[in-house]
Amino acid sequence: MSSSTPLPPCRVLLRSKDGVEVFSVPSERDQESSITTATTRNFLFKGPTTSQALLPDGSAVLVQRPDQGIFKLDLTANTCAETTTTPFFQQSTARVQIMDVSPQGTFLLTWERAQEGETPNLKVWRISDGALVIGFRQKSLSRDSWPYLQWTNDEKLAFLHCTNEVRVYPGSFPQAQETRFLEKMRIPGITSMSVPSQAPGTAGRILFTAFIPKDKNKPSRAALFEYPSSQPSHPTTGYPALLSKSLFQAEEMTVHWSPKGDAALIALQSTVDTSGQSYYGSTSLYLMSPQLDDTVAVPLPQEGPVLDVAWMPNPDKPPTFTVIAGRMPAMASLHNGTDGKATFLFGNRHQNTVQWAPHGRFLFLAGFGNLAGDMTFWDKNKEKQIPPAYPVTAACTVGYGWSPDSRLICVSTTSPRMNVDNGCHLYRYNGDRVSRTPWDNQNYLPDRLLQACFLPALADVVYPDRPQSPSLKDLGKGPDAASATTAASTAGAAAPKPAGRYIPPSARNRAGVGVGGGTSLAERMRAEREGTMKGAQRVVDKKTPAKVVGVTGQVVVGMAPPPTEQGKSKSAQRREKQKQKKQEEEARKKLEEKLAADQKAAAAAAATESMDPEKRARKLKKILKQIDDLKGKDPETLNDDQKKKIASETELLEELQKIGI
Incomplete structure (x- = not known):
């Protein structure tokens, strides 16, 4: 089909309690003035229906009338004429x-x-x-x-x-x-x-x-x-x-x-x-x-x-x-x-x-x-x-x-x-x-x-796949665009800049606070009201090496960025200090968790040593029997704890052998 030949109009199907109607709609903007509202309703099918199913090629539609059955309605005709044919599937x-x-x-x-x-x-x-x-x-x-x-x-x-x-x-x-x-x-x-x-x-x-x-x-x-x-x-x-x-x-x-x-x-x-x-x-x-x-x-x-x-x-x-x-x-x-x-x-x-x-x-x-x-x-x-x-x-x-x-x-x-x-x-x-x-x-x-x-x-x-029309790229083409744009600019000019708000110390280092990423309802509503929600943006892959411009002015991929002549700004130094402080805090927490885990393991080992050998042997045999039962099951159905229990079989057998009972 040549570019000068107008494309056929699209078709809209409306199914109501009165029947089924099909309308042709031109998609070109300059043809909108040729659309006329029908004064009389021209039904393709008249009567109540409960459901419909369209054929993928658009040639027919199947509608179900509860008191009679399913009808097949032809959609290839240029005009829609009312029909009262026998139900398609009787x-x-x-x-x-x-x-x-x-x-x-x-x-x-x-x-x-x-x-x-x-x-x-x-x-x-x-x-x-x-x-x-x-x-x-x-x-x-x-x-x-x-x-x-x-x-x-x-x-x-x-x-x-x-x-x-x-x-x-x-x-x-x-x-x-x-x-x-x-x-x-x-x-x-x-x-x-x-x-x-x-x-x-x-x-x-x-x-x-x-x-x-x-x-x-x-x-x-x-x-x-x-x-x-x-x-x-x-x-x-x-x-x-x-x-x-x-x-x-x-x-x-x-x-x-x-x-x-x-x-x-x-x-x-x-x-x-x-x-x-x-x-x-x-x-x-x-x-x-x-x-x-x-x-x-x-x-x-x-x-x-x-x-x-x-x-x-x-x-x-x-x-x-x-x-x-x-x-x-x-x-x-x-x-x-x-x-x-x-x-x-x-x-x-x-x-x-x-x-x-x-x-x-x-x-x-x-x-x-x-x-x-x-x-x-x-x-x-x-x-x-x-x-x-x-x-x-x-x-x-x-x-x-x-x-x-x-x-x-x-x-x-x-x-x-x-x-x-x-x-x-x-x-x-x-x-x-x-x-x-x-x-x-x-x-x-x-x-x-x-x-x-x-x-x-x-x-x-x-x-065909067509890009945007040049006439639609400019603002102000809509019926209320001019007034809406003016109102938006006026509102933007009159709106005062949101003042800074107090953030409690417990929430100051939490990711997302103040930039529209808070998790609570109050934080999300505040971010939306202050206009700090995230807008449209590309996602940059942090793993991609930076592109640096060389002496010739061309981009040199993978080249290390040149050292800056001036020192780091105060904000950059402050961010580095905050990052270092956060890393030290995380390291301290990990050390405390490790010490607590070591103490717990030592207490468990002491309890094991003080346990009666016969009781310990009975407990080990019970665990080994459970491991044998797990081995008989499908490995895909086992969870992580069950897999760990199977992996500890060798250690349990050695401990049972040391007890000698």
Whole structure:
């Protein structure tokens, strides 16, 4: 498609209590004046619906009407005409409660409540003709475990989650012969799994993850597997894992796959925070990849719960991901997808949501849910916030998403999450609100809108990756930019410089105090009020040698910096004294701890010598018997104390031999 040819408009689907509607929206700014609000509503499907599933190529949408069944609605037509066709899957889908589409849009997976008998309630349908391909028996439904059947990206294989195992089937489920699983992988205690659907497996192998909750004295475990495996299955532990991470407090696992499907971010959540700092529990984030020797804990710039995680979706660019973590105001950071290290900080704000544009150039950070709805927009390539810089707020937002051309953002307030002020609004990638929409939000007040989203681009439509428009780089392009900028400058000029505050001696040397990094609520609120929170900045790798300019004016990498002619400043000398004093204090504490440990060991040795030899021998034999029992268990299930006990067997045998009983 040539640059002079206008790109086809994007499409927005609105599903309300009245029916399903589709609207075309041009993404170019100069075409906004051509948008006209429809005076009459043109339904693609009329009537109440409970759920929907979009085909990946944007050619159709499946909606479920509870009293009739699932309908297939064609989205390829240029105009939307009301239709009352027969339900796509006939009456047998009226009881469906949840559904999911395969990665290529070939199959539909549905679940309904199990009935008496052996009737399958987990069913696979072929979308092209609505034929039932295969069915399975799945008694209960867990939202964390859905979907129980997951295809690879090319749909050549399908992984079925069963009790204590995962079964691999041919993805097409051929009906010419009885479909049987290709392999059964035993994973004791598995409650959820995840197969990457973004990209096909590399080098003939497919990665998948599994979560095994804690059982008795065994901690919860998240594991990364590959199929087929190069190692044999263990009779006790089952299918071998490439990498695993054990955590006693973990109760749930959320998996975020990289665009190529070769790495996974594992978020382990617990409802109880043992540190007592959060009422909502705690979250740990780990990076798992076959290229890594071990599971990597993602280093977060700010301590606190992990609020949102998102990979940059473009597989042609170096892998990166964004994390929002910490207590409010939370910190958003950009990380390297290969080692997990932070490379850029977006700054502290009231934010809990990150959403990447499909091309991986733009992203927006927002505070939705229980926050006020503030949004900021960023250009990842330039590592800069996109103007206008005046605040953009979308209050009471429930749904959000980018257009397939990466130029528009759709935010919506929908029922039943919010039963007031329902509607859908559009914003540009720089935060400007689109003043005109082809739909009338008055039709969805107060609680009529159920879902709003951009439709995927059709198979024959390709949107290019475009940078920012020159006309949008300048401030003042928004409708209220001039007044907002003036107000901001006036407020900045009138605001007095915050006076210094008293810091108690016990908190003067604590990291973060006075620079927006305090841990208490009062410190964080004070830092935000005084404007000392961290802003956007690059993360400098301290291990990288300094670059020094030589005599010729060129940068000499690795060369030692020249000595300064003048002495050190008073502030530098003061910092050195504080550092030295801190090191002396740490050394003194370590010496005291060592003396206390030596005294404790001497007291234990004296108690051992004074103990009756027969009692001591009985105690040693009891410990040795426990060691024999531990040796019979799987080494992967042992904790550190149990491993230390096994390692002390030689010393115990020598002591027992010295006693001579």
